[in-house]
Amino acid sequence: xxxxxxxxGLHLRFGAVRALDDVAVSIWPGxxxxxVGESGSGKSSLLRVLAxxxxxxAGRVLYRDAAGATHGILDASDAxxxxxxxxxWGFVHQNARDALxxxxxxxxxxxxxxxxxxxxxxxxxxxxxxxxxxxxEMDPARIDETPKNFSGxxxxxxxxxxxxxxxPRLVFMDEPxxxxxxxxxxxxxxxxxxxxxxxxxxxxxxxxxxAAARLLAHRIMVMxxxxxxxxxxxxxxxxxxxxxxxQLLVSSVLAA
Amino acid sequence: xxxxxxxxxxxxxxxxxxxxxxxxVLRDVSLTLCxxxxxxxxxxxxxxxSTLMRCLYGNYGADAGRILLRHGGALVDIAQADAxxxxxxxxDTLGYVSQFLRVIPRVATLDIVAEPMRARGVPAxxxxxxxxxxxxRLNMPPALHGLPPATFSGGEQQRVxxxxxxxxxxxxxxxxxxxxxxxxxxxxxxxxxIAEARAAGCAxxxxxxxxxVRDRVADRLFQVQPVYEPA
Numbered sequence: 001x002x003x004x005x006x007x008x009g010l011h012l013r014f015g016a017v018r019a020l021d022d023v024a025v026s027i028w029p030g031x032x033x034x035x036v037g038e039s040g041s042g043k044s045s046l047l048r049v050l051a052x053x054x055x056x057x058a059g060r061v062l063y064r065d066a067a068g069a070t071h072g073i074l075d076a077s078d079a080x081x082x083x084x085x086x087x088x089w090g091f092v093h094q095n096a097r098d099a100l101x102x103x104x105x106x107x108x109x110x111x112x113x114x115x116x117x118x119x120x121x122x123x124x125x126x127x128x129x130x131x132x133x134x135x136x137e138m139d140p141a142r143i144d145e146t147p148k149n150f151s152g153x154x155x156x157x158x159x160x161x162x163x164x165x166x167x168p169r170l171v172f173m174d175e176p177x178x179x180x181x182x183x184x185x186x187x188x189x190x191x192x193x194x195x196x197x198x199x200x201x202x203x204x205x206x207x208x209x210x211a212a213a214r215l216l217a218h219r220i221m222v223m224x225x226x227x228x229x230x231x232x233x234x235x236x237x238x239x240x241x242x243x244x245x246x247q248l249l250v251s252s253v254l255a256a
Numbered sequence: 257x258x259x260x261x262x263x264x265x266x267x268x269x270x271x272x273x274x275x276x277x278x279x280x281v282l283r284d285v286s287l288t289l290c291x292x293x294x295x296x297x298x299x300x301x302x303x304x305x306s307t308l309m310r311c312l313y314g315n316y317g318a319d320a321g322r323i324l325l326r327h328g329g330a331l332v333d334i335a336q337a338d339a340x341x342x343x344x345x346x347x348d349t350l351g352y353v354s355q356f357l358r359v360i361p362r363v364a365t366l367d368i369v370a371e372p373m374r375a376r377g378v379p380a381x382x383x384x385x386x387x388x389x390x391x392x393r394l395n396m397p398p399a400l401h402g403l404p405p406a407t408f409s410g411g412e413q414q415r416v417x418x419x420x421x422x423x424x425x426x427x428x429x430x431x432x433x434x435x436x437x438x439x440x441x442x443x444x445x446x447x448x449x450i451a452e453a454r455a456a457g458c459a460x461x462x463x464x465x466x467x468x469v470r471d472r473v474a475d476r477l478f479q480v481q482p483v484y485e486p487a
Binding site: 028031186187189190193215218219231232233235236239240242243244247248251 | 271
């Protein structure tokens with residue numbers, strides 16, 4: 001078995017700010033890796049670089065596809081990246097409005113990804129879309145409504161259905177529960193946890209929510225000032241934090 | 257057959273938020289556990305029994321020494337294992353019953369218990385049937401099996417935890433105060449479960465607050481010595 005995605009020596013600067021300072025990451029099939037850290041730690045930049053949405057100034061990102069062929073992500077063409085994003089990858093944005101088409105029906109939002117992946121039979125597409133609405137705990141009767149009418153939590157669940165409908169191997173998630181009410185967050189986290197386990201997905205999850213990382217991730221990476229200061233098994237890092245910054249992060253969480 | 261062996265294991269905590277004060281907890285711990293054996297950790301409160309247990313499970317990282325575990329037919333030093341190997345070790349070889357159940361919102365009791373079996377490839381129906389049988393044996397009525405344990409009492413949560421720990425049949429089991437919040441009847445069930453697991457070759461390390469329970473299940477004691485800093 002080999003890593004799905006492997007990055008080494010990543011550097012990225014925004015002016016004087018080091019967003020990434022010699023970062024290395026690998027993720028294996030079926031593994032959920034959380035990247036945690038405060039705002040400005042570089043965690044979202046890292047996700048965007050790994051997903052080919054932002055070019056790093058130095059380093060290497062290799063993706064291994066199902067056939068075993070490796071793809072260099074940093075020098076991949078836009079067309080090649082679009083192809084990966086349509087087939088092998090998924091990206092869940094913090095704001096569902098960045099991913100959904102608000103004037104298109106819920107079923108259309110899900111079906112569109114299937115059509116982009118090459119499916120043409122309308123009846124099948126609609127059936128699969130309805131099935132996915134159910135999997136994300138939405139009433140399939142609302143398949144023809146546009147997401148404008150949906151609550152924030154529902155929009156986020158629709159985005160997840162749209163992302164997972166094409167059976168991606170690797171899913172990038174950028175603060176998927178950010179900006180939602182706590183009760184909505186809990187439901188969404190549990191939904192993600194169940195889907196990820198059932199589908200055996202590999203997930204790179206960026207979050208500042210330590211409890212979400214504990215619930216979802218097998219492994220955790222702690223970032224600060226563009227560097228990974230600590231990483232390891234999730235419960236090891238959170239229960240026995242070694243780095244001063246990790247200790248601060250863990251001790252700052254309020255127990256409910 | 258040796259299942260678990262520590263060599264000169266040491267663990268301390270450095271509290272960076274408290275001026276970097278270092279608290280040594282374990283020093284030079286060398287312990288051996290064979291298949292079918294039950295060893296009880298002994299020592300005063302604060303001696304480091306739970307810390308040792310957590311080091312063995314990989315929940316705390318050891319500072320020095322080796323933790324050799326028989327995994328996949330060979331002795332593997334899990335003190336050096338990376339996160340992926342440690343997950344595999346926990347799935348296939350090493351079980352742990354903590355003192356407190358970490359409740360996952362919305363997940364039914366039956367699925368919490370069945371999950372380690374599912375992870376080891378047991379078919380869903382079989383895993384759930386075995387989970388239900390174990391829960392029932394621990395006096396958890398079937399009416400509770402479909403509920404998430406968030407609202408359960410401490411004793412009920414502990415029994416869910418125990419069912420989950422014993423269900424998967426790991427060859428090495430770590431038990432941290434498994435009978436602490438149980439009544440006598442349920443403690444007797446746990447004592448029977450320990451005896452059955454040992455008869456099947458399972459190697460067990462436990463912390464037992466209750467001396468009567470300890471004397472019934474353990475072959476021998478392992479003294480965890482408090483580490484005193486020289487003045």
